[in-house]
Amino acid sequence: GRQILKEMVDELPALYELPQKEAKWVEDSLEYNTQGGKMNRGLIVVETGVAIMKHQGREPTNADLNRFAVLGWAVEYLQACMLMADDMMDGSVTRRGNPCWYRLPHVGLLNTNDFLMVEMFVYKILKRHFGQERIFPWLMDLFLETTFQTECGQLLDSICANCELEELTTERWTLIVKYKTAFYSFYLPVALAMLVTGVRDKKAFDTARDALLLMGIYFQAQDDYLDAFASPEVLGKVGTDIQDKKCSWLFAHAYHEQSTPEAIKFLDEHYGKCEVGSQEESKIKEVYRELGLQELFQEYEEDVENRLEDFKSQVKAADLPWSVFDRFFQLIHKRRK
Amino acid sequence: GRQILKEMVDELPALYELPQKEAKWVEDSLEYNTQGGKMNRGLIVVETGVAIMKHQGREPTNADLNRFAVLGWAVEYLQACMLMADDMMDGSVTRRGNPCWYRLPHVGLLNTNDFLMVEMFVYKILKRHFGQERIFPWLMDLFLETTFQTECGQLLDSICANCELEELTTERWTLIVKYKTAFYSFYLPVALAMLVTGVRDKKAFDTARDALLLMGIYFQAQDDYLDAFASPEVLGKVGTDIQDKKCSWLFAHAYHEQSTPEAIKFLDEHYGKCEVGSQEESKIKEVYRELGLQELFQEYEEDVENRLEDFKSQVKAADLPWSVFDRFFQLIHKRRK
Ligand SMILES: [Mg+2]
Ligand SMILES: [Mg+2]
Ligand SMILES: [Mg+2]
Ligand SMILES: [Mg+2]
Ligand SMILES: [Mg+2]
Ligand SMILES: [Mg+2]
Numbered sequence: 251g252r253q254i255l256k257e258m259v260d261e262l263p264a265l266y267e268l269p270q271k272e273a274k275w276v277e278d279s280l281e282y283n284t285q286g287g288k289m290n291r292g293l294i295v296v297e298t299g300v301a302i303m304k305h306q307g308r309e310p311t312n313a314d315l316n317r318f319a320v321l322g323w324a325v326e327y328l329q330a331c332m333l334m335a336d337d338m339m340d341g342s343v344t345r346r347g348n349p350c351w352y353r354l355p356h357v358g359l360l361n362t363n364d365f366l367m368v369e370m371f372v373y374k375i376l377k378r379h380f381g382q383e384r385i386f387p388w389l390m391d392l393f394l395e396t397t398f399q400t401e402c403g404q405l406l407d408s409i410c411a412n413c414e415l416e417e418l419t420t421e422r423w424t425l426i427v428k429y430k431t432a433f434y435s436f437y438l439p440v441a442l443a444m445l446v447t448g449v450r451d452k453k454a455f456d457t458a459r460d461a462l463l464l465m466g467i468y469f470q471a472q473d474d475y476l477d478a479f480a481s482p483e484v485l486g487k488v489g490t491d492i493q494d495k496k497c498s499w500l501f502a503h504a505y506h507e508q509s510t511p512e513a514i515k516f517l518d519e520h521y522g523k524c525e526v527g528s529q530e531e532s533k534i535k536e537v538y539r540e541l542g543l544q545e546l547f548q549e550y551e552e553d554v555e556n557r558l559e560d561f562k563s564q565v566k567a568a569d570l571p572w573s574v575f576d577r578f579f580q581l582i583h584k585r586r587k
Numbered sequence: 588g589r590q591i592l593k594e595m596v597d598e599l600p601a602l603y604e605l606p607q608k609e610a611k612w613v614e615d616s617l618e619y620n621t622q623g624g625k626m627n628r629g630l631i632v633v634e635t636g637v638a639i640m641k642h643q644g645r646e647p648t649n650a651d652l653n654r655f656a657v658l659g660w661a662v663e664y665l666q667a668c669m670l671m672a673d674d675m676m677d678g679s680v681t682r683r684g685n686p687c688w689y690r691l692p693h694v695g696l697l698n699t700n701d702f703l704m705v706e707m708f709v710y711k712i713l714k715r716h717f718g719q720e721r722i723f724p725w726l727m728d729l730f731l732e733t734t735f736q737t738e739c740g741q742l743l744d745s746i747c748a749n750c751e752l753e754e755l756t757t758e759r760w761t762l763i764v765k766y767k768t769a770f771y772s773f774y775l776p777v778a779l780a781m782l783v784t785g786v787r788d789k790k791a792f793d794t795a796r797d798a799l800l801l802m803g804i805y806f807q808a809q810d811d812y813l814d815a816f817a818s819p820e821v822l823g824k825v826g827t828d829i830q831d832k833k834c835s836w837l838f839a840h841a842y843h844e845q846s847t848p849e850a851i852k853f854l855d856e857h858y859g860k861c862e863v864g865s866q867e868e869s870k871i872k873e874v875y876r877e878l879g880l881q882e883l884f885q886e887y888e889e890d891v892e893n894r895l896e897d898f899k900s901q902v903k904a905a906d907l908p909w910s911v912f913d914r915f916f917q918l919i920h921k922r923r924k
Contacts, residue, residue, distance in 0.1 A: 266739045267762055272746060335703065339696045356749070359676045362699070363741045366672065366706075370735040377728070387724060391714070398707040402603045404700045409609060412693065425604055 251289075254323050255280050258374055279364040280371070283351055284323075284330040291329060291439050292322030298443035298574050305571035306447065320379045321389075321442045327372045328393060328434065332400055334365035339408065369397070385445050392445070396438045403430025410497045415521060418497040419506050424467060426497060432466025440574065454568035461561040461575055468554045469582050474498035475547050476587065478535050484587050492531050495522025499547075500538050508541040551584065591660050592617050595711055616701040617708070620688055621660075621667040628666060628776050629659030635780035635911050642908035643784065657716045658726075658779045664709045665730060665771065669737055671702035676745065706734070722782050729782070733775045740767025747834045752858060755834040756843050761804060763834055769803025777911070791905035798898040798912055805891045806919050811835035812884050813924065815872050821924050829868050832859025836884075837875050845878040888921065 259277045262268040268276070299318035303310045310318075336342075337350040338361055344350060352361030372393055380386045406426045410418060437459050444455065477489035478500055491498045505517055516537055524530035538544075558579055565572050596614045599605040605613070636655035640647045647655075673679070674687040675698055681687060689698030709730055717723045743763045747755060774796050781792065814826035815837055828835045842854055853874055861867035875881075895916055902909050 262739075266736065266766070268739060268743075269759075269762075272739070272742050275742065275746065335699050339699050341696075359678075360742075360745050362672050362676050363738055363745060367735070367738045367742070369703075369706075370731060370738065373731050374735070390727065394707060394710050398704070398711070399603065401700055401704045401707065402599075402605060402609070405609050405612065405697075405704070406605075408697050408700060409612065422606075425606075429603070 251285060251323060251326075254320065254375060255284065257378070258371055276364075276367060279351065280368065282348075283334055283364070283368060284327055287326065287329075287346060289322070289326060291325045291435055292319070294439035294578070295319075295322035295325060295443050297577070298440050299447055301571045301574045302443060302447040302449065305569075317379070317446055318443060320375060321446060322439070324372050324375045324393065325434070325439050325442070327368055327375065328397065328438075331365045331369040331372070332397075332404075332434070334361060334368065336404065338362070339404070388445055389442070392438065392441060396434050399429050399433040400431075403428070403433075406430070407497070411495065413497075415501075415505055415518060418502055420499075420502040423497050423499060423502040427467050427470035428463055431470050432463045436462040436466035436469070436578075444570075449570070451568060454570055457561065457564045457568045458570060458575075461558060461565065462578075464554060464557060464561075465575075465579060465582065468551070471499040471547070471550065472582065472585060474500055476585075478538060479544070480587060486587065488526055490526055492521065492534050493524060493526050500543055503543055503546060504538055504541050508543065508546065510541070513537050513541055555579075555583070588622060588660060588663075591657065591712060592621065594715070595708055613701075613704060616688065617705065619685075620671055620701070620705060621664055624663065624666075624683055626659070626663060628662045628772055629656070631773075631776035631915070632656075632659035632662060632780050634914070635777050636784055638908045638911045639780060639784040639786065642906075654716070654783055655780060657712060658783060659776065661709050661712045661730065662771070662776050662779070664705055664712065665734065665775075668702045668706040668709070669734075669741075669771070671698055671705065673741065675699070676741070725782055726779070729775065729778060733771050736766050736770040740765070740770075743767070744834070748832065750834075752832075752838075752842055752855060755839055757836075757839040760834050760836060760839040764804050764807035765800055768807050769800045773799040773803035773806070773915075781907075786907070788905060791907055794898065794901045794905045795907060798895060798902065799915075801891060801894060801898075802912075802916060802919065805888070808836040808884070808887065809919065809922060811837055815875060816881070817924060823924065825863055827863055829858065829871050830861060830863050837880055840880055840883060841875055841878050845880065845883065847878070850874050850878055892916075892920070 255277070259273060259280065262273045262276060263270075296315065296318040299314065300310050303314065333345060334351055337345055338352045342350050343353065351357055351364065352359075357364070373390065376386065376389050376393065380389055403426055406422070407430050410422075410426070440458055440462055441455060444458065449455070474491060474496075476485055477491045477496075477498065480489070482488045491501070501517070501521065504513060505521075517534065520530040520534060524534070558575065561575065562572055565575060592614070596610060596617065599610045599613060600607075633652065633655040636651065637647050640651060670682060671688055674682055675689045679687050680690065688694055688701065689696075694701070710727065713723065713726050713730065717726055740763055743759070744767050747759075747763070777795055777799055778792060781795065786792070811828060811833075813822055814828045814833075814835065817826070819825045827833075828838070838854070838858065841850060842858075854871065857867040857871060861871070895912065898912065899909055902912060
């Protein structure tokens with residue numbers, strides 16, 4: 251991680267004539283925004299790569315591990331760019347326990363140029379470490395495509411702010427989370443590991459994508475569920491989805507799938523209009539409970555588990571190690587934070 | 588132009604499941620931000636491509652013209668992305684006679700996601716029209732590299748806001764304008780035309796780049812000069828460089844090359860601290876005149892003309908048509924707006 255950062259910052263003065271001050275700025279921005287996360291997405295690339303190689307009967311060398319790690323970092327850089335842009339769009343205050351980069355007084359609107367630079371570093375990492383390889387154009391294309399998919403998700407999410415509650419359906423919810431989160435967090439890291447271990451079968455990528463998007467969508471459903479029902483101490487943050495009029499799993503199901511006239515009336519009056527911790531906000535959570543959303547969520551969880559199980563034969567037919575999918579699911583299944 | 592826009596927007600519902608409303612949003616954003624400019628950079632690609640082909644003894648077909656035009660549009664999309672980001676960072680009010688996109692009430696911070704999408708459309712254009720060609724990876728690399736160079740220029744420019752006047756030197760000025768403007772406005776369009784007409788000689792690209800950066804830097808010097816000395820009626824806008832403490836050609840030369848103790852004292856007291864139209868601002872322009880900057884600028888103009896003339900033999904040795912460089916220079920030389 252630090253080494254990738256360093257090798258890129260070190261070339262800035264020679265290749266782009268950046269003075270000390272500016273090179274330091276870029277270094278600080280990369281340090282602040284790309285380091286210190288949980289690295290989940292980056293680690294998925296490594297774990298998946300190792301599992302596929304073993305499945306192929308090969309023992310990963312240090313060089314292999316390094317290649318997986320480099321791609322893992324490229325994913326982390328892409329995520330950093332997206333989060334820096336998202337925090338500014340959302341007016342968020344903190345990220346990973348620190349103030350958001352754009353909130354630092356000396357940064358402010360410069361955040362915009364900084365996340366554009368982080369985005370370009372993704373392609374610099376790819377070019378430096380994979381520029382001479384046959385898979386290079388596919389890696390480039392996968393990152394560009396995933397970036398665009400995530401931006402489509404952000405667009406879907408943002409436009410909700412101007413939507414009537416009527417429009418915040420479960421179909422829209424699925425679309426938002428699939429594009430906003432699932433492609434880059436679940437499909438991208440696994441697809442990278444597949445590309446770099448020599449998987450070329452289109453069917454294998456399609457199967458992996460379907461299974462991973464299912465998990466990614468479930469992951470966001472959990473996020474929405476915990477936003478309302480997890481205690482802030484366990485969750486590490488205070489949920490604001492009701493106040494923010496989010497198209498959340500809970501809201502979409504309450505309003506469109508399980509609704510009663512009374513529930514709709516109350517939501518129409520207060521959803522997105524009441525503050526965190528207010529009586530109305532508690533009452534909305536109460537409505538969610540009365541509509542049986544906690545039970546519905548459990549059913550949904552089991553349904554995901556079953557549908558994932560159905561992928562097992564397809565995954566094996568595509569000659570991919572089922573352990574990868576099983577393990578990711580165990581990591582997120584019934585998480586409490 | 589419209590056709591490229593349309594073919595990309597049309598595929599959004601099928602490829603990214605975008606609903607009507609979101610597809611319309613993207614269309615509006617592309618329409619507002621990529622159409623209706625002067626298209627100078629786009630036209631340079633076409634003109635240069637035609638000139639090189641004729642120089643090679645070939646007559647451009649409609650298919651050739653179309654290829655040049657497509658790359659011209661890709662440059663225009665990159666520029667649109669950069670301008671949308673720049674306007675937000677600068678807090679600008681108007682662009683091409685309309686309110687900046689981010690200033691429209693229904694847009695606001697969504698501008699961020701919109702310019703990220705415009706950036707991705709650059710690569711969508713390239714993939715659709717050149718994805719099967721041998722030059723495709725070079726086109727991709729050239730756009731990515733130019734994007735990063737422009738971002739380096741934006742960083743250099745932005746960090747000036749926190750600089751002491753002492754640091755706003757002519758060297759820094761050159762660095763800023765070279766990276767912020769010259770690479771993408773002058774080198775990129777010509778380099779694209781060279782790539783697509785089959786030029787492969789590295790020396791030819793180096794020569795073209797040196798000559799074009801010279802012109803690009805001169806172009807920005809004119810911009811800075813006109814900001815202070817052109818009448819707003821002719822210029823079409825009111826210059827704000829003095830108020831904004833810009834590292835302009837005039838300031839850098841006044842403070843560091845032609846300075847007197849009195850001039851430095853006055854600039855220290857008022858540069859970047861007085862408003863447009865104020866007495867102090869007029870006095871600073873007066874100081875510029877007294878220091879002989881108008882004459883110095885004329886000398887600089889002649890110097891550029893001579894240095895460009897010196898490139899003539901190199902350009903011919905690289906088997907490039909000199910007419911291209913000559914014509915661009917005539918377009919900008921001694922411009923009054
Ligand atoms: Mg956010
Ligand atoms: Mg957001
Ligand atoms: Mg959430
Ligand atoms: Mg600006
Ligand atoms: Mg600017
Ligand atoms: Mg100007």
